[in-house]
Amino acid sequence: MPLPPAPTKRAATLAREAYDVVAKPVKKTGTSRAPKASANAAALQEKPQARNLPDAPVDLRREKPAQPPQESPKSTPASDKPSEAPARNRGVALLQEPAAKRKAPKSSGPAKLFVLDTNVLMHDPMCLFRFEEHDIFLPMIVLEELDSNKKGMTEVARNARQTSRSLDALAGSNGADIGIGLKLDATGHPEAGGKLFFQTQTLDYTLPTSLPQGKADNQILGVVEALRPLHPGREVVLVSKDINMRVKARALGLAAEDYQNDKALEDGEFLYSGALALPPDFWTKHGKTVESWQQGLYTFYRISGPIVPEMMVNQFVYFEAPGEPSLYARVTEIRAKTAVLKTLKDYNHLKHAVWGVTTRNREQNFAMNLLLDPEVDFVTLTGNAGTGKTLMALAAGLTQVLDERRYTEIIMTRATVSVGEDIGFLPGTEEEKMGPWMGALDDNLEVLAKTETSAGEWGRSATNELIRSRIKIKSMNFMRGRTFLNKYVIIDEAQNLTPKQMKTLITRAGPGTKIICMGNLQQIDTPYLTEGSSGLTFAVDKFKGWPHSGHIMLARGERSRLADFASEVL
Structure with a gap:
C-alpha cells in the first residue's frame, strides 16, 4: 500500500541537535547465544611447544599425552578492544559486539595452569568451573584463608562457604585422586574440561628479601615462581582481583591477570544504550516499502530492509535531519526481516505533564x-x-x-x-x-x-x-x-x-x-x-x-x- 504522509509534527520535547551514527552494528544471526568463553583462557592463547614434561614433586600431568605441535588459531584477548573503537556517544546505540562476547577458539597446545588467589574464590564461588579446558592450582595458604573467612553473614563469608562445599564435592566424587588432580566436570559442569590440583608438597622458591616471607600474598607468589620451572611446557598464570598483587607479580616477571568472567561487558562503551539513530537516507531507501496504519492515538509502521537486524524489541529509534520530517518511535515487534514501529507520546507538552x-x-x-x-x-x-x-x-x-x-x-x-x-x-x-x-x-x-x-x-x-x-x-x-x-x-x-x-x-x-x-x-x-x-x-x-x-x-x-x-x- 502507498506510504501515507510522514508525521510532520516535531516533538517539542526532544533535543534539536542531530546525532550521527558512530558505528555500524554487527548483524545478529539468531536468538540463541553460545556460552560465554572464559576471558582468562582467551587472553593467553599461544603456540604450543613440543616438550616433554619432567617429573615434578606435584604431579600435574594430564591423562592424555600432549598433542604434536600445531599452529594455534589466533584469538582476540578479552582485554583488547576492537581495532576500530567507536567514539563515545551516549545518544546512539553501540551495537557492535564486544570482544568478550565472541567465543575464542580453543588452543591445541598444552592446557595452561591458573593459580587462583583467595579473593577470586571469595568473589565468585563458581570460578572453579569458568576456565574451560585449562587446569587450576590452589596453594595451601589459599585454603587457610578460606577457612579463616568462612564465619559470618557477609557476602564474602557466604562465598567462602560455598567454595568450600564445591571443593568438598570435587574431592568426594567417584574416582577422585588428589595426587593426579580432580576432574572439574565430575560434579555436573561439563564446560570445565580441566583438572584441579592442590599443593600437597613443599615447593622450593626464592623471592627477594624485600618481600616478607610470612605474608599470604607473597607465599602465593612463591608458589607461582616454583611452578614455572617444574612445568616449562605450560604457561603458569596468577589470577587475582588484587591490583597490587598483580603489580608485584609482574615486577617479579610472573604472568598475572584479573578475573574477567564476572564482567558482563569488557568496556563500558559497548553498553546497550536503548536508542538507535536511523540513517540519513532512511526515508529514501525504506519509504516505498513502509506500511503504516493508525490505531488510536498512535501510528504504526512496518519496515523491512538491512536495518532491521540491528534493532531489538522495545528499542527506541529516531530520525532527525534538517528539512525532513522527524520520527520518534519504539520497536514493538520483530519477525524475520520485518519490524513494527510505534510512535511515542510527547511528554514535553504541558497537557501531557506527568504529576x-x-x-x-x-x-x-x-x-x-x-x-x-x-x-x-x-x-x-x-x-x-x-x-x-x-x-x-x-x-x-x-x-x-x-x-x-x-x-x-x-x-x-x-x-x-x-x-x-x-x-x-x-x-x-x-x-x-x-x-x-x-x-x-x-x-x-x-x-x-x-x-x-x-x-x-x-x-x-x-x-x-x-x-x-x-x-x-x-x-x-x-x-x-x-x-x-x-x-x-x-x-x-x-x-x-x-x-x-x-x-x-x-x-x-x-x-x-x-x-x-x-x-x-x-x-x-x-x-x-x-x-x-x-x-x-x-x-x-x-x-x-x-x-x-x-x-x-x-x-x-x-x-x-x-x-x-x-x-x-x-
Missing part, C-alpha cells in the same frame, strides 16, 4: 514512555548526575499509584554504600535508619509536592501527607524471601549492587509489580566492582530485547548549568 513534570530532551521522553507503559515490567535507567532519573521515576510512580491506581504503593530502596567514612549505627526503625540515605527522595518529593498557591498551607500539608503515605522506604538487607504484589519498586544507586544482589531484588517481583533500576555507572563506590561487572550493567545486558523490559541511557543533564559543567570538567 506536573514535563520532559526536556529526547532521552527523557523515551524514558517516560517506558515508565508509564503497563506492559513493561522492568525498566533500567542510566546516566550522569542530574539527568532526571529519580524525578521521572517518582513522578511516573505517583501518577500510576494515586491517579490511575495501577499499583498500590511505591517501594523505594537503595544500596547503602557511603562515599566517605561511615557515620556509625543509626537509631530508630528500619525506615528511620534509611532516612539519611534517602536524601534524593526528599529533594525530589519537594519538587513533586508543590501545589497552587491558592491551596494554602493546609493544601500543601495534605498533599505531602498523601504522598508520604504511599511511599515506603525499605532496606535491601531484609528483602530475601519477600514477594511484592502490585507494587511500584524503585531501586536507586543500583550501580553499587553485585549481579547476585540484583538477581535477589528482581526476583522479589510478584504479579502486577513494576521494577525500576537507576544508577550512574561512573559513580561506583563498592570495592571490586567496575562498570563491566556492576549488577546494573549485568541487568541491562541480560534484559535487552525482552518484550517486557526497556532501557534508556540518559545523555543530557537538566539539573543546572553548574551541575552540567561540573560533570564535564571535574
Whole structure:
C-alpha cells in the first residue's frame, strides 16, 4: 500500500541537535547465544611447544599425552578492544559486539595452569568451573584463608562457604585422586574440561628479601615462581582481583591477570544504550516499502530492509535531519526481516505533564514512555548526575499509584554504600535508619509536592501527607524471601549492587509489580566492582530485547548549568 504522509509534527520535547551514527552494528544471526568463553583462557592463547614434561614433586600431568605441535588459531584477548573503537556517544546505540562476547577458539597446545588467589574464590564461588579446558592450582595458604573467612553473614563469608562445599564435592566424587588432580566436570559442569590440583608438597622458591616471607600474598607468589620451572611446557598464570598483587607479580616477571568472567561487558562503551539513530537516507531507501496504519492515538509502521537486524524489541529509534520530517518511535515487534514501529507520546507538552513534570530532551521522553507503559515490567535507567532519573521515576510512580491506581504503593530502596567514612549505627526503625540515605527522595518529593498557591498551607500539608503515605522506604538487607504484589519498586544507586544482589531484588517481583533500576555507572563506590561487572550493567545486558523490559541511557543533564559543567570538567 502507498506510504501515507510522514508525521510532520516535531516533538517539542526532544533535543534539536542531530546525532550521527558512530558505528555500524554487527548483524545478529539468531536468538540463541553460545556460552560465554572464559576471558582468562582467551587472553593467553599461544603456540604450543613440543616438550616433554619432567617429573615434578606435584604431579600435574594430564591423562592424555600432549598433542604434536600445531599452529594455534589466533584469538582476540578479552582485554583488547576492537581495532576500530567507536567514539563515545551516549545518544546512539553501540551495537557492535564486544570482544568478550565472541567465543575464542580453543588452543591445541598444552592446557595452561591458573593459580587462583583467595579473593577470586571469595568473589565468585563458581570460578572453579569458568576456565574451560585449562587446569587450576590452589596453594595451601589459599585454603587457610578460606577457612579463616568462612564465619559470618557477609557476602564474602557466604562465598567462602560455598567454595568450600564445591571443593568438598570435587574431592568426594567417584574416582577422585588428589595426587593426579580432580576432574572439574565430575560434579555436573561439563564446560570445565580441566583438572584441579592442590599443593600437597613443599615447593622450593626464592623471592627477594624485600618481600616478607610470612605474608599470604607473597607465599602465593612463591608458589607461582616454583611452578614455572617444574612445568616449562605450560604457561603458569596468577589470577587475582588484587591490583597490587598483580603489580608485584609482574615486577617479579610472573604472568598475572584479573578475573574477567564476572564482567558482563569488557568496556563500558559497548553498553546497550536503548536508542538507535536511523540513517540519513532512511526515508529514501525504506519509504516505498513502509506500511503504516493508525490505531488510536498512535501510528504504526512496518519496515523491512538491512536495518532491521540491528534493532531489538522495545528499542527506541529516531530520525532527525534538517528539512525532513522527524520520527520518534519504539520497536514493538520483530519477525524475520520485518519490524513494527510505534510512535511515542510527547511528554514535553504541558497537557501531557506527568504529576506536573514535563520532559526536556529526547532521552527523557523515551524514558517516560517506558515508565508509564503497563506492559513493561522492568525498566533500567542510566546516566550522569542530574539527568532526571529519580524525578521521572517518582513522578511516573505517583501518577500510576494515586491517579490511575495501577499499583498500590511505591517501594523505594537503595544500596547503602557511603562515599566517605561511615557515620556509625543509626537509631530508630528500619525506615528511620534509611532516612539519611534517602536524601534524593526528599529533594525530589519537594519538587513533586508543590501545589497552587491558592491551596494554602493546609493544601500543601495534605498533599505531602498523601504522598508520604504511599511511599515506603525499605532496606535491601531484609528483602530475601519477600514477594511484592502490585507494587511500584524503585531501586536507586543500583550501580553499587553485585549481579547476585540484583538477581535477589528482581526476583522479589510478584504479579502486577513494576521494577525500576537507576544508577550512574561512573559513580561506583563498592570495592571490586567496575562498570563491566556492576549488577546494573549485568541487568541491562541480560534484559535487552525482552518484550517486557526497556532501557534508556540518559545523555543530557537538566539539573543546572553548574551541575552540567561540573560533570564535564571535574
